[in-house]
Amino acid sequence: MKKQPTREKLLDITFDEVYIHGYSATSVDTILKKAGIPKGSMYHHFKGKKELVLAMVQERLFVKMDTFFIFKREAGETVMQRLRNTYVAMSKNKPLVTYGCPLYRLMVELSAVDREFDVLLGSRAMQLHQELAALLQSGIDEGEFTNKLHAESFARFMLSATWGILSMPPSLSSSRLFLEQSRFILENLETYTH
Template sequence: MKYSTRDKILDAVYKLVYINGCNGTSIDMILKECSIPKGSLYHYFKSKKEMVLTVVKERIAPKMHEFYDLEKVKKEDGVDIMVRAILKVSQKEELVKFGCPLNRLNQEMSPVDDDFAKAINFIYDRMKSDILSALKDSSIKADVDLDSLAQFIIATVWGSLSLSPRHSSIKRYLNTINHLVSYLESLKY
């Protein structure tokens, strides 16, 4: 299985943009990171923007999906599935250190670029609706508004991670998120 130039580029861009932000990452940094000449880069992508947008779709989207799409197969309580997913986040070192890549890019680019806003929003919506369907399939009391709860879960996890990189650590993340878990448990009938 060969490691294609295109993949090399996308991996490098993902990594650099994740840490330095989109505006903080220059073409030269990317070229240096993956040791390819400029010609190759512009052979695969027509602009920097298209490159980063591709990273959103082909790198960030799957990573986001991976997080909450754990074995739904089992007939398990939706809340428990969610809780396990949220706790699992702590195992991803980079997440605790740098926060959610989607959230970071959202904050940087959405206010100033509609194409980014759309692409990011798309992923966000899918994530939210998947969380929603997990919650629907759970023992949560009937009077709880699940839509806002799904949003609350995302907000809290993103927020906990965004205290990074200076204020957070795995332990701290878990302490913080523990309150979310208690709250979710308290909503069961």
């Protein structure tokens, strides 16, 4: 088990801490202690706490999101199948179901209060929305869905509703409940199938 480069180790620990405790409640000293890395070392790699977390968002959070939001269809897969599979995959991701989507959590905490975070997180949210809308649109174009379906609107609804369900407190969430609730979203979408 060879030693992880300082910078990478810091980003990993920062993700864990910020994911669960949020930005404000996470202290630099805690991260440093958990990572076993001295202060000077961290301030050599990052200008400060905020820059550390911004880097973590881009290099860890955004990357991890790709592992549970998968909007790229495999060959011969319908849009409905792709979405169903995505929800099943999400339901199997324990931290995701327990603590919610890390992007959404950070948005809720910081977007109203910090411009830089708002821009960074918001742009990723919009990107996600566009990918999802494109997937739905392809379903319309290929005749899987009626053209009564407004891809952009439904994608927006789907995204925020899913985030809402995922981010319910641990004491009120479970894999089973997540699937139960997400089924209503899919049911709704199914209304638009030919």
